[in-house]
Structures are given as structure tokens and as C-alpha cells.
Amino acid sequence: MNGSPSGANRLAPAIADAIAQEMRSDPRVLVWGEDVTIGVMGPTRGLAAEFGESRVRDCPISEAGFVGAAVGAAIGGLRPVVDIMFSSFAYVAFDQLVNQAGRMRYMTGGQLSVPLVVIGSAGAAGANAAQHSEVPPALFLNGGGLRVAFPSTPHQAFWLTRAAIRSDDPVIVLHHPALAAARGPVGAEPLELGQAEVGPEGDDVTILAVGLMAHRARSAAGKLAAEGIAAEVVDVCSLSPMPWETILASVRKTGRVVVVDEARLTCSVASELAAGVAEWAFGDLRAPVRRLAVPDVPIPFAPGLEAAVIPDEDAIARVVRETVGA
Amino acid sequence: MSDSVLEQHGPEWLRVMLRIRFFEGSLADLFERGQLVGVVHLSIGQEAVAAGICSALEPGDQITTTHRGHHHMLARGLEPEPMLAEILGKATGYCRGKGGSMHVACFERGVTGANGIVGGGIPMALGLALAAQELGSGGIAVAFFGDGASSQGTFHETLNLAALWRAPAVFVCENNRYGEFTPTERAIAGPGVAARAAGYGIPGVAVDGHDVQAVHAAALEAVERARAGGGPSLLECVTTRVRGHHEGEENYAGTYREAPLGPDPIDLLDAALGQPGLRARLEAEERELVARALAAAQAAPDPDPATALEDVFA
Ligand SMILES: Cc1ncc(C[n+]2csc(CCOP(=O)(O)OP(=O)(O)O)c2C)c(N)n1
Numbered sequence: 015m016n017g018s019p020s021g022a023n024r025l026a027p028a029i030a031d032a033i034a035q036e037m038r039s040d041p042r043v044l045v046w047g048e049d050v051t052i053g054v055m056g057p058t059r060g061l062a063a064e065f066g067e068s069r070v071r072d073c074p075i076s077e078a079g080f081v082g083a084a085v086g087a088a089i090g091g092l093r094p095v096v097d098i099m100f101s102s103f104a105y106v107a108f109d110q111l112v113n114q115a116g117r118m119r120y121m122t123g124g125q126l127s128v129p130l131v132v133i134g135s136a137g138a139a140g141a142n143a144a145q146h147s148e149v150p151p152a153l154f155l156n157g158g159g160l161r162v163a164f165p166s167t168p169h170q171a172f173w174l175t176r177a178a179i180r181s182d183d184p185v186i187v188l189h190h191p192a193l194a195a196a197r198g199p200v201g202a203e204p205l206e207l208g209q210a211e212v213g214p215e216g217d218d219v220t221i222l223a224v225g226l227m228a229h230r231a232r233s234a235a236g237k238l239a240a241e242g243i244a245a246e247v248v249d250v251c252s253l254s255p256m257p258w259e260t261i262l263a264s265v266r267k268t269g270r271v272v273v274v275d276e277a278r279l280t281c282s283v284a285s286e287l288a289a290g291v292a293e294w295a296f297g298d299l300r301a302p303v304r305r306l307a308v309p310d311v312p313i314p315f316a317p318g319l320e321a322a323v324i325p326d327e328d329a330i331a332r333v334v335r336e337t338v339g340a
Numbered sequence: 341m342s343d344s345v346l347e348q349h350g351p352e353w354l355r356v357m358l359r360i361r362f363f364e365g366s367l368a369d370l371f372e373r374g375q376l377v378g379v380v381h382l383s384i385g386q387e388a389v390a391a392g393i394c395s396a397l398e399p400g401d402q403i404t405t406t407h408r409g410h411h412h413m414l415a416r417g418l419e420p421e422p423m424l425a426e427i428l429g430k431a432t433g434y435c436r437g438k439g440g441s442m443h444v445a446c447f448e449r450g451v452t453g454a455n456g457i458v459g460g461g462i463p464m465a466l467g468l469a470l471a472a473q474e475l476g477s478g479g480i481a482v483a484f485f486g487d488g489a490s491s492q493g494t495f496h497e498t499l500n501l502a503a504l505w506r507a508p509a510v511f512v513c514e515n516n517r518y519g520e521f522t523p524t525e526r527a528i529a530g531p532g533v534a535a536r537a538a539g540y541g542i543p544g545v546a547v548d549g550h551d552v553q554a555v556h557a558a559a560l561e562a563v564e565r566a567r568a569g570g571g572p573s574l575l576e577c578v579t580t581r582v583r584g585h586h587e588g589e590e591n592y593a594g595t596y597r598e599a600p601l602g603p604d605p606i607d608l609l610d611a612a613l614g615q616p617g618l619r620a621r622l623e624a625e626e627r628e629l630v631a632r633a634l635a636a637a638q639a640a641p642d643p644d645p646a647t648a649l650e651d652v653f654a
Contacts, residue, residue: 042474074497076500079497079498080463080497083470086465086468123433123434123438126447183654
């Protein structure tokens with residue numbers, strides 16, 4: 015396949031395509047959110063025209079209310095897909111996601127399933143300031159009971175969204191606003207939750223990254239290749255389940271690791287990845303694990319400040335060079 | 341209330357209300373003797389709300405309830421033994437010992453669950469109602485919650501959404517006149533919980549929650565309306581919390597109770613029924629039933645520690 019079923023080869027439309035495909039084959043799938051009929055955020059654009067405004071339903075500004083209702087609807091037999099817009103708006107519904115969706119199966123001894131998908135943008139897209147630039151997966155991962163995917167390409171977005179909708183667990187699907195129009199083929203080979211994508215391959219150092227950071231890692235790897243440093247990028251597009259096997263296999267091969275994260279460093283996904291590598295692949299390491307992440311500040315508004323706190327290609331390349339001792 | 345409704349439901353109401361009373365009483369005893377893990381919030385004094393509402397429901401309906409929800413579950417037909425086992429943290433509990441008192445659930449029997457988050461179950465009931473509507477199951481959903489919860493955002497958001505989408509739902513506020521240790525008057529602005537329905541254009545009715553007949557009549561109307569596609573209603577059942585907020589709060593004894601106790605709902609029903617000997621007979625049966633359930637639950641095995649890692653994901 016070159017492009018998703020409708021031919022979409024951009025990230026946000028690939029999500030919409032995945033939702034549409036699931037809605038066609040499963041009448042239990044429906045879409046809720048603010049302004050989802052016009053698809054203001056991208057991932058729901060065009061769905062109302064095909065499926066009507068009952069299945070693609072605009073909600074009032076009531077995140078706790080409609081996310082909570084979606085939890086109940088999922089328990090009751092539907093498969094709601096909620097577009098929460100910016101993933102930081104999920105904080106308004108945090109109780110519904112963490113305390114309710116993520117705990118229901120466990121607290122009921124396995125009786126209840128919450129096949130809910132929450133889609134939200136994550137990351138800085140330029141001067142959106144601290145409340146619209148969050149990369150929140152660490153909070154959800156630590157909450158427990160939630161699956162999290164963060165695709166960085168149309169291929170990942172299409173397949174992981176489909177997998178999310180088919181999953182019987184609550185899944186949060188994040189997409190980076192700066193990548194909404196990112197182009198790329200959608201291949202025929204499905205990607206499942208729990209899988210990572212490796213590429214480019216290399217023997218000298220492993221770069222672990224997600225979302226926009228995966229893009230930047232790939233371009234940094236291209237630049238480093240010209241200097242004779244063979245960096246391997248593992249795009250950890252699924253964060254729960256965490257694709258440890260793929261990650262550790264790469265680390266065992268290269269013996270060096272740089273983790274890049276667009277979230278604040280403290281208790282970040284980067285920290286989790288670094289800890290896992292140190293614990294399970296210590297004997298294979300030839301250099302200390304390095305974490306490159308946002309310093310512990312809210313994302314600033316001014317473009318220059320924003321750029322200053324978010325790892326870029328040059329910073330990634332610099333830390334990689336330091337790690338390989340070049 | 342016509343006498344025929346009382347004749348039809350009265351003895352069952354009395355039975356379930358006594359079951360609740362003994363069930364909760366046995367937990368109070370266990371707590372007193374230091375044999376309970378965790379905290380329990382008892383519903384003694386509120387039995388009529390559970391009996392009156394749940395007897396208006398069908399098997400395919402769902403309820404969500406709160407930290408104080410044993411009475412709703414029993415009235416919905418959950419078995420005392422697996423409930424007690426759950427509250428004691430046993431492997432044979434409804435939730436395999438993973439939920440405890442504040443999270444007893446049995447979806448199959450129409451109890452989606454209780455909740456430790458005040459206001460947490462209200463939107464969930466809306467979702468269950470919408471699922472029933474969408475899937476055409478004919479079911480409705482009831483959210484039970486306290487007066488304190490009616491100040492949560494989820495309450496207001498859910499009422500708005502439910503009204504907007506004409507959800508087959510009934511929102512039952514059990515106003516026991518306290519949220520923890522704060523009297524309702526100090527927590528709720530305006531003319532009261534029922535009046536909050538007006539803002540969403542749905543019926544809001546306050547009834548005497550000690551009187552199972554009054555509760556049932558109001559419930560029937562709201563349930564029928566929901567089932568017929570008429571949309572949601574809010575019912576405020578004014579009742580009395582006889583015990584404290586939770587067991588073991590004697591530190592606070594005498595420091596906060598200002599409202600006088602309301603009438604005992606079991607006495608009220610007994611008097612209305614006027615059937616000499618019925619109460620004594622049911623008391624003996626239910627006391628025995630609860631005692632046997634408790635003995636079995638206490639004898640049940642603890643969960644295998646390995647199961648602590650199960651049931652996180654599908
Ligand atoms: C979100 C949240 N805030 C606070 C609490 C602590 N808390 C537990 S019960 C309770 C009072 C609830 O009052 P009400 O809703 O009237 O229910 P009642 O206890 O009277 O049945 C509070 C404040 C909680 N569990 N969850």
C-alpha cells in the first residue's frame with residue numbers, strides 16, 4: 015500500500031482513515047469530542063460526512079463529562095474514540111482516564127473491559143505555550159492500566175490507531191502537531207501495539223526516541239553517517255506495552271545509548287528507558303547512558319525559548335558524538 | 341401510593357432492607373473487633389433509597405454507585421457472600437479481592453461498580469445509558485451519588501450531556517445531609533440538589549428518602565420516562581446517615597452532628613405493611629443468611645499473591 019486506504023500519506027489523515035475503516039467494519043465504534051464534526055484537530059476530519067453526526071458527535075466543553083461517559087460507554091459495549099484535542103486537556107479528565115479507565119479491569123478482578131481510545135496532540139508546534147505543548151505519556155504510563163502509542167509517521171499512525179480501536183484496553187494515541195502534515199507511505203504490513211520501528215540501522219550507538227524526537231533523531235543519524243558514525247534509531251512508537259525486546263536487542267548490538275524525549279527530564283519516558291537499559295543491558299554497555307530531554311520547566315511561549323528547551327537535531331548529534339567518544 | 345404496589349413490593353422491600361441492615365451491622369461489628377481491613381462507609385438509615393430505586397429496575401439495567409454503596413448492591417441482587425468476601429479481601433470476592441468495600445462490582449448483575457472518587461461514577465452511568473441507547477438493548481442506567489458529589493463538575497457536566505442527548509439515565513442523589521463531616525447547608529448553594537435539574541431542563545424531584553413507597557413511586561416515573569425515550573431525570577432522596585462518615589471515626593463524635601436523625605425506614609415500612617409477625621420472620625431469616633455468608637466469606641482463601649499481577653490489561 016502506498017498511502018492508507020483513501021490514499022492518505024500524511025499523518026493526521028492516516029489516523030482519520032484508520033478510524034473510518036474501523037467504523038465501517040464495526041458499528042460500535044463512534045467518535046466524540048469538541049468540534050469533531052469539522053475535525054478541527056485533523057484526526058476526525060471527514061468522518062461526520064460519512065458516518066453522520068450521531069456517530070461522530072460534537073461534545074460541549076466537558077472533558078471530564080464526556081471522557082467519563084466514554085469510559086462507561088466502553089464498559090457498556092461500545093468502542094468510543096474520543097478526540098481530546100490537545101492531550102493536555104486530558105488533565106481535566108485525568109480522573110476519568112487514570113482512576114476510572116485504567117483501573118476498572120483490575121479493581122473488578124477482570125470483569126470489566128474499557129475499550130476506549132483517546133486521541134490527542136502532544137508536543138510543541140511553535141509558541142503554543144505551556145498548556146498546549148505537553149508531551150504527557152509518562153503521566154499515563156505511571157498511572158497504570160493505560161496503553162499509550164505515539165506514532166511519528168503515517169504508517170505508524172494508521173496501524174497503531176487501528177490496533178488501538180481493536181484493543182480491549184484503554185489506549186491513548188498521541189500525535190505531534192508539527193507532524194500532522196508529515197508525509198510518508200502507509201505500508202501493508204500491520205504494526206501492533208507493543209512494536210517499535212528501527213531505522214536507520216547502525217552499529218555504533220542506539221538512539222531511542224518518539225514522536226517529533228524520532229524525526230529529529232533520524233535526521234541527526236543521517237548527518238552523523240556522513241561523519242562515519244553509524245547511529246541506529248529505535249522509534250518507540252508504542253510506549254505501553256514498551257517494546258523492550260527490540261530496544262534491548264539494539265542496545266546489545268551497539269553498546270551505547272542516547273535517549274531523546276520532548277518531555278521534562280524528571281520521571282520522564284527517557285528516564286524509564288535509561289533505567290531499563292541500565293538494569294537489563296548493563297553488561298553490554300560501553301558508555302554511560304545519556305538522556306536528552308526538556309529541562310524541568312513548562313514549555314515557554316517565545317519561539318526562541320521554546321526552541322532552547324526542546325532537543326533539536328544538533329543537540330542530538332552532539333550528545334551522540336560525546337557518547338561514541340568522537 | 342396504591343395499596344397494590346405496597347402489597348406487591350412491601351415484603352420484598354422489608355426483606356432487602358433488613359438484609360442491608362444486618363449486612364452493614366455485621367461490618368460495624370467486624371470493624372469494632374479489628375477484623376476488617378480498610379475503611380467502610382455504611383448505609384444504615386439509607387436502606388429505603390436502595391430498595392425503592394432498585395425495585396424499579398430490570399435485570400438488564402446498570403447502576404454505578406459510590407464509596408457508600410453496599411445497600412445499592414444488595415438491593416440490586418448481589419449475593420452477600422461474595423460481597424463480604426470482597427470487603428474482606430478474599431479470593432472469592434466479586435473482584436477477586438482487588439476492589440474492596442469501595443469497589444465492589446458485578447457487571448453481569450447490573451452493578452457496574454462503586455467508586456472511590458466522589459462524582460466519579462456519574463459520567464460512567466451516562467456512558468452506560470448511551471451504550472444501551474446505541475445498542476438498542478432497552479436498558480437504562482442509574483447513577484447513585486451523594487449530596488456532596490452534586491458539587492463536582494462531573495455532576496453538572498453529566499447532567500448537561502445527558503439532557504442534550506436524551507440519555508436513558510436516572511441520577512439519584514442520596515442526600516444524607518452530610519459530605520464527610522460537613523452539613524449539606526454548608527456545601528450546597530441555592531435551593532438544593534433537586535433544583536439543580538432546572539438548569540438543564542430536566543425533571544428534578546425531591547422525595548422523602550426514608551419512605552420506600554415515596555422513593556419507589558418517583559423512581560418508577562423517572563425510569564419509565566428514561567425507558568420510553570423521554571430522557572434523564574434527577575431524583576433527590578433526602579435520607580439519614582445513622583453511622584458516621586466511616587467506621588472508626590469516634591474522634592469526631594459529637595463534633596459535627598447537628599441534624600436530628602430522620603425516621604427509621606424499616607419501622608416506617610413495617611408500620612405501613614401492618615402484617616404482624618412478618619418482620620420477625622424476615623429478621624430471623626436475614627440475620628441467619630448474613631451470618632452464614634459472613635462465616636463462609638471469612639473461611640474463604642486469601643488471593644494468591646501472584647494474582648496481584650493479573651487483570652491489568654486484556
Ligand atoms: C474526588 C474526591 N474528593 C474527595 C474525596 C474524599 N471523600 C470521600 S467521601 C466524601 C464525602 C462525600 O459526600 P457525599 O457525596 O455526600 O456522599 P456520602 O459520603 O454522604 O454518602 C469525601 C469528601 C474523594 N473520595 N474523592
